[in-house]
Every structure is written in C-alpha cells, then in structure tokens.
Amino acid sequence: MSSQSSDIKFSDLTTLIATRIAASPNQRVPFAVFMDWALYEPELGYYAAHRQKIGAGGDFVTSPHLGADFGELLAEQFLDFWRSLDRPALFHLLEMGAGQGLIAKDVLHYLSDRAKTSAEYAAFWQALQYIIVEKAAPLVQEQQFLLKAFAADKVTWKQWSDIPAESIVGCCFSNELVDAFPVHLVEVQAGQLHEVYVTIEADSSLPPFKEVLDMPSSPKLEVYLSALGIDLTTYPNGYRSEVGLAALDWLKTVAQKLSRGYVLTIDYGHTAAQYYSPQRDRGTLQCYYQQSHHNDPYWNIGHQDLTAHVNFTALEQQGTRCGLENIAFTQQGLFLMALGLGDRIYANTSANTTASDLVQSLRRRDALHGLMNPLGLGGFGVLLQGKSTVSSLREYPFKGFTVSGAAF
Numbered sequence: 001m002s003s004q005s006s007d008i009k010f011s012d013l014t015t016l017i018a019t020r021i022a023a024s025p026n027q028r029v030p031f032a033v034f035m036d037w038a039l040y041e042p043e044l045g046y047y048a049a050h051r052q053k054i055g056a057g058g059d060f061v062t063s064p065h066l067g068a069d070f071g072e073l074l075a076e077q078f079l080d081f082w083r084s085l086d087r088p089a090l091f092h093l094l095e096m097g098a099g100q101g102l103i104a105k106d107v108l109h110y111l112s113d114r115a116k117t118s119a120e121y122a123a124f125w126q127a128l129q130y131i132i133v134e135k136a137a138p139l140v141q142e143q144q145f146l147l148k149a150f151a152a153d154k155v156t157w158k159q160w161s162d163i164p165a166e167s168i169v170g171c172c173f174s175n176e177l178v179d180a181f182p183v184h185l186v187e188v189q190a191g192q193l194h195e196v197y198v199t200i201e202a203d204s205s206l207p208p209f210k211e212v213l214d215m216p217s218s219p220k221l222e223v224y225l226s227a228l229g230i231d232l233t234t235y236p237n238g239y240r241s242e243v244g245l246a247a248l249d250w251l252k253t254v255a256q257k258l259s260r261g262y263v264l265t266i267d268y269g270h271t272a273a274q275y276y277s278p279q280r281d282r283g284t285l286q287c288y289y290q291q292s293h294h295n296d297p298y299w300n301i302g303h304q305d306l307t308a309h310v311n312f313t314a315l316e317q318q319g320t321r322c323g324l325e326n327i328a329f330t331q332q333g334l335f336l337m338a339l340g341l342g343d344r345i346y347a348n349t350s351a352n353t354t355a356s357d358l359v360q361s362l363r364r365r366d367a368l369h370g371l372m373n374p375l376g377l378g379g380f381g382v383l384l385q386g387k388s389t390v391s392s393l394r395e396y397p398f399k400g401f402t403v404s405g406a407a408f
C-alpha cells in the first residue's frame with residue numbers, strides 16, 4: 001500500500017504526532033512511542049477512536065467473531081481451572097483487552113445457562129466474578145452495552161491501579177492482547193544493533209514521517225535479546241525485527257496482581273528462535289485495514305491497526321522472573337479440540353435434515369474449522385502460566401492441554 005501523496009491533508013492524529021516529534025529531543029521518537037500514539041492516543045488513536053475496528057465490517061476478525069464456540073470452550077477451561085484450585089468460593093476471571101466484549105458475553109451466557117441445570121456449574125457461577133481491564137474508552141462503552149444483563153453483579157471494569165497486589169484468585173486471560181502492544185523496532189547495520197526512530201520530514205507537504213537509525217534508546221533492548229540468547233550483531237546487514245518490552249511490563253503487572261491461579265495468553269506468535277530466524281529479516285510488524293494487510297505503518301495513521309507477533313519465549317522467561325510457573329504451551333487448534341471442538345463439528349454435520357439446515361451447517365462448519373485451521377487462528381499459541389498452584393500437566397491434566405501435537 002502506498003504512502004500518502006503530497007496533496008492529501010494530514011489527519012488530526014498525524015498532525016498531533018508530527019508536532020510532538022518536532023518538540024522531542026533530536027526531533028525523533030522510538031518507533032514504539034509512535035506506535036503507542038497511533039493506536040492509543042485518546043479519541044484519535046486506532047483503538048481509542050469511535051469506529052468499527054474488529055469484526056467482518058472492520059479491519060480484522062478474531063476468534064469470537066466466528067461464533068460463540070470460542071468463548072464457550074474457553075468457559076470449559078475456566079471451570080477446569082476452578083476445579084484445580086479446589087473450587088474456591090470466589091474465582092476471578094480477569095479479561096485483559098476485551099475488544100467488543102464478545103468473549104465475555106459468550107462465557108457468561110454459557111455458564112449462566114449451564115448453571116440452571118448442573119449443581120457444579122451453579123457453584124462455579126456463584127463463585128465467578130468477571131473483571132475487564134480495557135485500555136480503549138470506546139471499547140469499554142461497547143462492552144458495557146453488550147454485557148448490561150450481567151453488569152450489576154457479575155462484571156466490573158477496572159484499571160490496574162484499582163486492583164490490589166495479590167488480590168486475584170482465578171485466571172487472568174487475554175486473546176490477541178499482546179500483539180496489540182507497541183514494539184521497538186531494531187535493525188542491524190555494520191554488525192551493530194540500531195533502533196528505528198521516527199522523525200519528521202523537513203518539507204511538511206511531504207508524507208511527514210521518515211525513519212532514522214541510531215543507538216538503542218534503552219539498554220533494555222539489548223538485555224531483552226541477550227536473555228533470549230539472540231545476538232543480532234551476527235545477523236546480515238539490514239536485518240530488522242521487533243523487541244516487545246511492553247509485553248514484559250504487562251506480564252509483571254499481571255503476576256503482581258495474581259495471588260493464586262493462572263495466566264492464559266492466546267495470540268499469534270513464535271518461540272524466540274523462530275521469531276529471530278535469519279530468514280524473517282523484515283520482522284513481524286503488520287498493518288491491518290479493511291481485512292487486508294500490508295507493511296506501511298505511516299499510511300492512514302489512526303485508521304489502521306498496527307500489530308506484531310508475540311514472542312512466547314520472552315513471556316515464559318518473564319513469567320519465571322515474576323514468580324509464575326510455565327505450565328504448558330500448545331496451539332489453539334489442539335486446545336479447542338481438547339475442550340470439545342471436535343464434538344461440536346461432529347454434532348453439526350449429523351444434524352442436517354433440510355436444505356436450510358444444510359446451509360446453516362455449512363456456514364457453521366466453516367467457522368468451526370476456522371478456529372482450528374493451523375495456518376490461521378488454529379496455529380495461534382496458547383500459553384498457560386500459574387502462581388501458587390499446580391506447576392505441570394503431570395500434576396493436573398488441564399483439559400485444554402491434553403491433546404498434544406507438533407510444537408510450532
């Protein structure tokens with residue numbers, strides 16, 4: 001996708017970012033700062049503006065957009081977590097980055113329905129408190145509208161600062177949150193690690209932003225890479241990738257808030273060795289607009305999503321530093337199959353009696369297959385970490401992690 005041509009008027013957000021960069025030391029900011037403004041600047045940033053972003057009419061779809069199955073199967077895993085903690089009287093489900101609130105809706109509807117006919121689900125429902133931590137104000141409004149049937153006694157919205165340390169017993173979970181964190185961009189030049197900064201063009205009629213390379217803005221970038229055993233200075237000239245420092249800060253906060261229970265992270269990503277594979281020499285940064293993707297973050301600023309893959313090895317390492325056990329890691333397709341996706345696919349194919357049933361069933365089959373397609377959502381990573389609880393699948397065979405497959 002091409003950059004803005006010189007006769008295009010810059011958006012308010014572009015102008016605001018350009019003004020801020022002009023006022024910054026050396027008239028530049030690390031790419032991570034630019035990305036944070038582009039996504040989260042109040043009222044103007046991609047997630048912070050009132051506009052449809054996620055879903056078929058937006059820029060990309062996530063698993064809950066394929067139907068209620070994703071949330072319902074997750075609910076089965078949450079029930080299993082509750083059992084594994086010896087059925088505490090209060091069980092928190094803390095969803096971080098809830099988007100439009102679809103997962104919360106599907107989890108809560110499913111569990112409240114089951115609670116009507118099963119004593120065990122009823123006890124789980126009684127214990128359940130659903131908390132949402134969401135950064136984007138318009139999405140909080142959408143979530144509150146969608147969940148108003150539950151809001152009074154089941155769902156609350158909180159900032160991290162409202163949640164005391166070591167107060168959460170239950171599960172902190174996210175779907176496609178970590179890929180939405182700003183990342184630092186690094187590039188190798190002449191055997192040295194450089195960081196990508198965003199600066200402004202001298203001629204303001206041009207597309208206003210351009211990249212410059214310089215030494216890293218913080219020693220944390222090199223510390224991050226060396227902890228993973230990655231030495232980018234041995235990589236070819238021009239090799240570019242990302243460093244996700246924000247994900248480490250986030251996991252530290254989550255670990256601090258957790259007293260006993262689990263952190264479940266679902267997202268697209270790689271292990272560190274795959275992430276920094278010499279072949280992946282342009283990194284993983286992608287921009288999404290109207291269901292297509294490209295790699296120009298300076299185009300259509302505030303109207304396109306910017307995202308980078310998750311480094312799961314970095315999350316595992318950070319978990320260990322922050323007192324979390326790394327319990328299991330699998331792929332979404334295997335995770336959902338273990339939770340009952342296969343039964344749903346079978347029930348769907350055997351239920352057709354009329355032509356319209358068949359059309360419905362074919363649509364549903366596509367959606368269910370979409371959740372497990374290893375080249376798409378099914379290939380997402382599912383990382384389970386825990387605190388003050390069982391530390392391995394040998395101790396407790398968590399339902400979603402009982403189907404094993406090739407590591408990706």
Ligand SMILES: C[S@@+](CC[C@H](N)C(=O)[O-])C[C@H]1O[C@@H](n2cnc3c(N)ncnc32)[C@H](O)[C@@H]1O
Pocket residue numbers: 047054062063064096097098099100103133134135136139174175176177180181
């Ligand atoms: C890609 S969307 C995923 C939404 C949803 N989980 C889903 O599966 O459809 C990322 C979400 O994370 C939110 N987000 C980003 N950074 C956040 C942060 N630091 N704390 C809480 N929410 C955040 C965004 O506003 C958005 O709701």
